[in-house]
Amino acid sequence: STVDKGEFRHFMMKEIYEQPEVVKATLQGRISEKHLLEQAFGSDATAAFDQADHVQIIACGTSFHAGLVAKYWLEDMAGIPCAIEVASEYRYRKHVIPAKTLFVTISQSGETADTLAALRAVKGKVLASLAICNVPGSSLVRESDLCLMTNAGPEIGVASTKAFTTQLVALLMLSIALARRHGLTEAKEAELVQALHQLPVLLLAAVKLNKDIEVLSQDFAEKNHALFLGRGPLYPIAMEGALKLKEISYIHAEAYPAGELKHGPLALVDKEMPVIAVAPNNALLDKLKANLQEVKARGGELFVFAGADHIQPEEGLKVEQMPDVPEILEPIVYTIPLQLLSYHVAVLKGTDVDQPRNLAKSVTVE
Numbered sequence: 028s029t030v031d032k033g034e035f036r037h038f039m040m041k042e043i044y045e046q047p048e049v050v051k052a053t054l055q056g057r058i059s060e061k062h063l064l065e066q067a068f069g070s071d072a073t074a075a076f077d078q079a080d081h082v083q084i085i086a087c088g089t090s091f092h093a094g095l096v097a098k099y100w101l102e103d104m105a106g107i108p109c110a111i112e113v114a115s116e117y118r119y120r121k122h123v124i125p126a127k128t129l130f131v132t133i134s135q136s137g138e139t140a141d142t143l144a145a146l147r148a149v150k151g152k153v154l155a156s157l158a159i160c161n162v163p164g165s166s167l168v169r170e171s172d173l174c175l176m177t178n179a180g181p182e183i184g185v186a187s188t189k190a191f192t193t194q195l196v197a198l199l200m201l202s203i204a205l206a207r208r209h210g211l212t213e214a215k216e217a218e219l220v221q222a223l224h225q226l227p228v229l230l231l232a233a234v235k236l237n238k239d240i241e242v243l244s245q246d247f248a249e250k251n252h253a254l255f256l257g258r259g260p261l262y263p264i265a266m267e268g269a270l271k272l273k274e275i276s277y278i279h280a281e282a283y284p285a286g287e288l289k290h291g292p293l294a295l296v297d298k299e300m301p302v303i304a305v306a307p308n309n310a311l312l313d314k315l316k317a318n319l320q321e322v323k324a325r326g327g328e329l330f331v332f333a334g335a336d337h338i339q340p341e342e343g344l345k346v347e348q349m350p351d352v353p354e355i356l357e358p359i360v361y362t363i364p365l366q367l368l369s370y371h372v373a374v375l376k377g378t379d380v381d382q383p384r385n386l387a388k389s390v391t392v393e
């Protein structure tokens with residue numbers, strides 16, 4: 028069936044707005060009121076999950092950023108080691124694969140050449156392979172032992188949006204499945220699952236910041252550089268925000284874990300380089316605030332996405348207030364304003380939002 032833009036000017040915006048709904052589809056039939064329904068991973072998954080004591084994640088691009096978040100979740104919740112690497116590196120080196128490795132690939136298309144090659148390189152050397160993928164019947168799904176479909180529906184915009192947030196949901200479900208075997212209590216599982224039930228509504232609240240963020244985007248259209256900061260699982264979200272801005276607005280952007288500022292990027296801070304921080308109200312907020320002060324003290328212009336009333340706006344510091352969200356959902360919900368920001372900056376710059384120059388939706392050749 029053909030997909031059209033409906034009332035939207037670009038597929039990217041349509042896909043951003045679809046996120047509350049497609050996340051619901053990703054969760055559909057996979058959680059009960061308080062439990063993960065593990066059958067979602069297929070009947071062969073049980074044995075693999077029982078035995079796995081190491082996870083290796085492989086992906087490219089935006090999918091790689093989803094995997095980076097999963098490393099925080101898996102090591103925190105399941106307490107099992109998780110390694111993650113981009114496919115183009117992994118496929119061309121010798122690796123040490125610990126016994127009982129669950130090999131997880133993440134891909135929107137299921138056709139990314141490097142990701143497929145990495146999977147083929149470990150055939151017979153891993154406990155099981157699991158594909159987290161958005162395209163049923165794709166090569167990656169066919170060649171993996173297990174799969175969990177993300178159910179985001181066709182994604183047309185080259186810059187990935189709804190595929191990313193649904194990958195995060197899938198990875199959160201995987202983390203719960205593995206954590207169950209490593210001391211996750213029923214009460215904790217219920218808390219995580221109840222948080223997941225709230226996710227569509229929270230995503231809707233985040234999408235509603237669209238108009239505010241459109242206004243904010245005016246401060247970026249004339250800039251040539253931007254720096255994104257985050258800590259913990261919000262660091263990969265900062266990376267994803269930087270990637271989105273690069274891809275569609277052609278503004279050079281990079282992301283740093285906020286604690287690394289003083290080891291280099293502070294030297295770049297001035298009025299010409301806006302600094303964007305994702306700053307939910309979690310245990311790392313005070314640390315992050317100290318990092319923001321370091322930026323302020325050097326005359327940097329700050330744009331902070333923060334929970335209610337935790338950071339006050341001041342001269343040189345704009346705050347966009349986010350809905351309060353359960354900590355486990357922060358990476359997913361805080362992705363939305365960064366998608367919206369890159370979109371509006373790109374529109375102001377007049378770029379081809381859905382088909383940015385030099386990029387392809389699916390990289391099926393090396």
Ligand code: G6P
Binds near residue numbers: 088389
């Ligand atoms: C291309 C796309 C990105 C995507 C990456 C990985 O670079 O432009 O949006 O994240 O490939 O694609 P995959 O289909 O494997 O997730």
